[in-house]
Amino acid sequence: MRVFLLAVVALCCGVIGFKVRDYYKRRKKLFSDLIKFLKKVKEEVCLKKNYVREVFDVEGSEDVKKIVANEGADLPLSKEEIREIREILLNVGKSVVDYEEEKIEDSLLKIKRYEDDASKKYDQKGVLSVKMGFLVGIAIFILLV
Numbered sequence: 001m002r003v004f005l006l007a008v009v010a011l012c013c014g015v016i017g018f019k020v021r022d023y024y025k026r027r028k029k030l031f032s033d034l035i036k037f038l039k040k041v042k043e044e045v046c047l048k049k050n051y052v053r054e055v056f057d058v059e060g061s062e063d064v065k066k067i068v069a070n071e072g073a074d075l076p077l078s079k080e081e082i083r084e085i086r087e088i089l090l091n092v093g094k095s096v097v098d099y100e101e102e103k104i105e106d107s108l109l110k111i112k113r114y115e116d117d118a119s120k121k122y123d124q125k126g127v128l129s130v131k132m133g134f135l136v137g138i139a140i141f142i143l144l145v
Contacts, residue, residue, distance in 0.1 A: 010137030017133020
C-alpha cells in the first residue's frame with residue numbers, strides 16, 4: 001500500500017511538470033495566434049479594404065476575443081501584456097490606410113518580441129519542467145521507500 005501511494009505521489013509530480021509545460025506552450029501559441037491575426041488584419045484592411053470588425057468576427061480566436069472584451073483573467077499573460085495587446089487590438093482600423101499599415105507593422109514587432117520571449121521560456125522552462133517533475137517524483141519515491 002505504501003509503495004502504491006508513493007507511486008501516486010511520483011506520478012503527481014510528473015503531472016505538475018506537464019501543467020507547467022502546458023502553461024508555457026499556451027502562452028507561446030497565444031502570441032503566435034496574435035501575430036497571424038494581425039497579419040490577416042493587415043492584409044484585409046490594407047489590401048482588400050474590408051472592415052476590421054468583419055475580420056475580427058471571422059479570424060479572431062477565442063483568446064483574442066477575450067482580450068478585447070477585457071475577460072483575459074484566465075489567459076497566461078500578465079496584466080501589463082493584456083493591457084498592451086488590448087490597446088493594440090482596439091486601435092486597429094481607426095486610421096487612414098497608409099498609416100494603418102505602419103501601425104500594424106509596429107504592433108507586429110512588439111508582439112513578435114513577446115513571442116520570442118515566450119518561445120525561449122517554453123524551450124528552457126517548459127520542456128525542463130516535465131523532466132524535473134518526474135525526477136522529483138522518482139527521488140521522493142526512492143527516498144521514502
